[in-house]
Amino acid sequence: MQPVLEVNELQVHYPTPRGPLKAVDGVSFELAHGERLGLIGESGSGKSTIALALMRLIRPPGRIVGGSAILDGRDLLKIPEEEMRQVRLAQVALVTQGAMNSLNPVIRVRPQMIDAMQAHGIQLNKAGWDSRVDELLTSVDLKPAVADLYPHQLSGGMKQRVCIAIAVSMRPKLIVADEPTSALDVVVQRRVMQTLKKVQDRIGASVILIGHDMGLMAQFAQRVAVMRNGQLVEVGDVRDVFARPKHPYTRLLMDSLPSLHKRDAFAAVAAAP
Amino acid sequence: MNQIPLLELRHVSRTFGGGGMFSQPSVVALDNFSLTIDDQQPSIVAIVGESGSGKTTMARLLLGFELPTSGQILYKGTDLQRLDRQTWAEYRRNVQAIFQDPFGVYNSFYKVDHVLTTPLRKFKLARSRDEERQQIEQALRAVGLRPEETLGRYPHQLSGGQRQRTMVARTLLLRPRVIVADEPVSMIDASLRQTVLGNLLQLKREFGISLIYITHDLTTAYQISDRIMVLYRGQLVEEGEPEQIVREPRHAYTRLLISSIPEPDPDRPWADEEQVELEAV
Numbered sequence: 001m002q003p004v005l006e007v008n009e010l011q012v013h014y015p016t017p018r019g020p021l022k023a024v025d026g027v028s029f030e031l032a033h034g035e036r037l038g039l040i041g042e043s044g045s046g047k048s049t050i051a052l053a054l055m056r057l058i059r060p061p062g063r064i065v066g067g068s069a070i071l072d073g074r075d076l077l078k079i080p081e082e083e084m085r086q087v088r089l090a091q092v093a094l095v096t097q098g099a100m101n102s103l104n105p106v107i108r109v110r111p112q113m114i115d116a117m118q119a120h121g122i123q124l125n126k127a128g129w130d131s132r133v134d135e136l137l138t139s140v141d142l143k144p145a146v147a148d149l150y151p152h153q154l155s156g157g158m159k160q161r162v163c164i165a166i167a168v169s170m171r172p173k174l175i176v177a178d179e180p181t182s183a184l185d186v187v188v189q190r191r192v193m194q195t196l197k198k199v200q201d202r203i204g205a206s207v208i209l210i211g212h213d214m215g216l217m218a219q220f221a222q223r224v225a226v227m228r229n230g231q232l233v234e235v236g237d238v239r240d241v242f243a244r245p246k247h248p249y250t251r252l253l254m255d256s257l258p259s260l261h262k263r264d265a266f267a268a269v270a271a272a273p
Numbered sequence: 274m275n276q277i278p279l280l281e282l283r284h285v286s287r288t289f290g291g292g293g294m295f296s297q298p299s300v301v302a303l304d305n306f307s308l309t310i311d312d313q314q315p316s317i318v319a320i321v322g323e324s325g326s327g328k329t330t331m332a333r334l335l336l337g338f339e340l341p342t343s344g345q346i347l348y349k350g351t352d353l354q355r356l357d358r359q360t361w362a363e364y365r366r367n368v369q370a371i372f373q374d375p376f377g378v379y380n381s382f383y384k385v386d387h388v389l390t391t392p393l394r395k396f397k398l399a400r401s402r403d404e405e406r407q408q409i410e411q412a413l414r415a416v417g418l419r420p421e422e423t424l425g426r427y428p429h430q431l432s433g434g435q436r437q438r439t440m441v442a443r444t445l446l447l448r449p450r451v452i453v454a455d456e457p458v459s460m461i462d463a464s465l466r467q468t469v470l471g472n473l474l475q476l477k478r479e480f481g482i483s484l485i486y487i488t489h490d491l492t493t494a495y496q497i498s499d500r501i502m503v504l505y506r507g508q509l510v511e512e513g514e515p516e517q518i519v520r521e522p523r524h525a526y527t528r529l530l531i532s533s534i535p536e537p538d539p540d541r542p543w544a545d546e547e548q549v550e551l552e553a554v
Contacts, residue, residue: 042462043433156324185323185489186533190543193535212463215535219543238539256464257537258492260519 004173004206005031005054010067012049012058023049023062025230031174036200036207038221038238040214040253046230047210051178053077054208055094056084072173090120093167095160095196097179102163103151109137109162110147116166136165139202140195157188164196171203178210193220214257218242226250277350279450279483280310280335280368285344287330302330304507305344310451310485312349315477317484319494319515321530322504328487331504332455335485336370366396369444373456375436379428385439386424389413392447412442415479416472434465441472445480452476455487470497491530495519503527 010027013020024046031037041047052058054069054076069076071091079087088094096102104112113136114129124132134144140161151159160180167175177196181189197220200207209220217224217238224241226234226249234247245251287303304327308318322328333339334346337353346353348364356364372378379388389409392398399405410420416438428436437457444452454473458466474497476482488494494501494515501518503511505526511518522528532544 042464186491186535187323187529190533190535194543213535214463215537218537218539219535242537242539253464254537256467258467258470258496259537260492260495260531260534 003030004033004035004072006068006070007050007054008068008070010050010053010069011065012046012053012062013065014062020065022230024053026067027227027230027232028067029225029232029235031206031208034201034204034206035223036197036209036221038217038224039208039210039227040212040217040224040250041227042212045227047227048178049230050227051094051096051176051208051210054092054174054176055088056081057094086120089116089167089172090170091172092174092176093170093172095163095167095175095177095180097182103159105151108148108150109154113147113162113166113169117169120170122170132169136169137162139168139199140165141191155188156184157192160184160192161195164192164199168199168203168205172205175200175205175207176210177207179212180209181216182211182213189216196220212253214242214253226253276312278309278347279312279349280308281345281347281350282306282308282331282334283345283347285331285334285341285346287327287334287339288342301507303327303334303341306331306504306507306509308485308502310483315481315483316500317474317477317486317498319486319488319498319501320504321488321491321494321501323489323530325506326504327507328489328504329455330507332370332453332485332487335368335453337364362396366447367450369447369449369452371437371440371444371452371454371457373460375433375440375460376428378440379436381428383427384424385426385428385431385436388439388443389424389446392443396447398446408446409442412445413439415445415475416442417468418442432465433461434469437461437465437469438472441469441476445476445482448480449482451483451485453485453487456489457486458493459488459490466493473497491519492534503530 008028010024011022012024013022027050039047039050053064056076058064064077067077076092110133113133133147137144137146142158142161146154146158146162154162180196181192184192193216209217211217221238223236224238225232226247228249234241234245234250241250245254285303285306286301288299288301290299320328320331330339334341340354348356351360390405393405393408399408413420413423418435418438423431423435423439431439458469461469470493473484477484486494486498498515501513501515502509503524503526510524511522511527518527519531522531535543
């Protein structure tokens with residue numbers, strides 16, 4: 001089957017006085033229709049830079065130096081800037097860690113949701129908008145009444161759901177979720193991730209989930225890719241990678257996970273330089 | 274066991290708002306909460322709960338940033354509000370804090386050394402610059418940092434993990450009796466969390482420092498604590514030894530917390546939302 005997304009030899013550089021910093025250094029991967037890929041790595045490994053590159057949101061002096069990212073037959077990296085504005089949200093949507101802070105604090109939820117869709121050419125009458133907003137909020141397990149609230153009246157988890165509702169409002173082919181729940185506590189995290197899975201499944205979008213929580217990856221992703229220093233060190237089916245991590249770095253990430261099953265293993269860890 | 278505890282919260286409540294004629298109904302952030310830290314036997318107590326459960330309010334009360342609405346906080350048997358000047362200074366030295374954000378505590382215009390020398394000078398703990406330097410290097414080594422790679426740098430030149438370990442070193446310099454750590458590892462990378470928590474565990478073992486570990490993460494609480502207290506909406510809903518809490522949780526909220534932990538095993542999926550929906554306490 002034809003993949004939805006094909007990333008080939010992606011290169012993103014940031015110039016420094018000591019030569020270019022290769023934040024993303026020749027990364028290639030594919031994503032099937034409706035697939036959920038986990039992109040794992042520590043801070044600074046380049047995983048968020050990939051997210052920004054796919055959205056074409058790399059800020060200068062950072063620059064996409066080479067490679068391609070073919071989404072449904074078109075290279076995202078070659079689309080003219082004006083057109084890219086339409087492609088964002090309509091084809092590729094981004095949900096970030098601080099997404100809940102991207103909501104405008106002085107505007108109620110409904111007009112913010114409508115604004116996003118209007119900017120992408122959707123025209124409806126009032127009743128049409130109302131039912132569209134209702135439907136989207138319901139799809140992320142929020143009550144339609146949330147539409148009439150201001151962001152500060154919502155909890156972190158609710159705001160993140162509003163952001164997911166906006167992200168899926170144009171039925172994008174690809175959702176890039178960059179640590180969408182790392183600011184939330186475990187109970188809320190589970191609810192938000194289950195919501196994301198449900199809507200993604202409903203609209204048939206593919207998802208790239210970026211993060212460093214191996215537990216979350218095991219629960220959400222079907223395939224995982226492990227990044228280190230701008231390169232992919234391991235890609236594979238989630239079960240294979242978790243059962244038999246090939247790369248020592250993947251093993252290190254696995255071992256660093258505290259669990260409820262091995263208490264003594266952790267207690268032995270003392271100060272290591 | 275008639276000993277006076279080092280630190281004791283006795284039926285402490287803290288409510289916010291609700292005073293004025295037009296204000297919203299008051300919010301009970303902490304409700305009738307009691308906690309004892311022994312004077313002789315150091316221990317790690319984990320306070321576990323979600324956002325809004327009152328855990329940070331508790332930390333602020335312990336550090337004297339807030340006053341309880343009712344109940345008492347006692348240091349060696351005396352109410353914090355009645356401590357004389359000298360004992361208050363002793364309290365401020367003996368009860369130290371480590372916060373969630375390893376960025377916010379540093380002034381980015383000063384070198385890292387500043388946060389380490391300031392407490393030493395304030396409490397006059399070093400007799401000379403040489404001794405000061407010696408103590409600082411010792412504390413940094415105790416948390417696994419190399420002094421030569423840490424001192425003389427600016428905060429932005431250190432990683433989040435290094436910054437947080439420097440904070441642990443700072444508290445160590447003061448040789449406190451108790452450390453109140455409010456989500457000390459939630460903002461640093463998974464592979465570094467273990468190291469920082471290992472440092473805290475070591476403080477108890479080697480220096481006899483007690484820890485009040487405030488977190489929403491039951492797994493790390495289980496890993497390092499001697500006792501877990503589960504807070505839900507300002508109320509203590511369950512308390513016990515880590516094994517007991519994790520293996521035989523009695524309260525529905527504790528069970529929800531446990532079932533929400535994402536297991537690093539694709540074949541042990543999260544339970545469905547419906548199965549664990551929580552009834553109000």
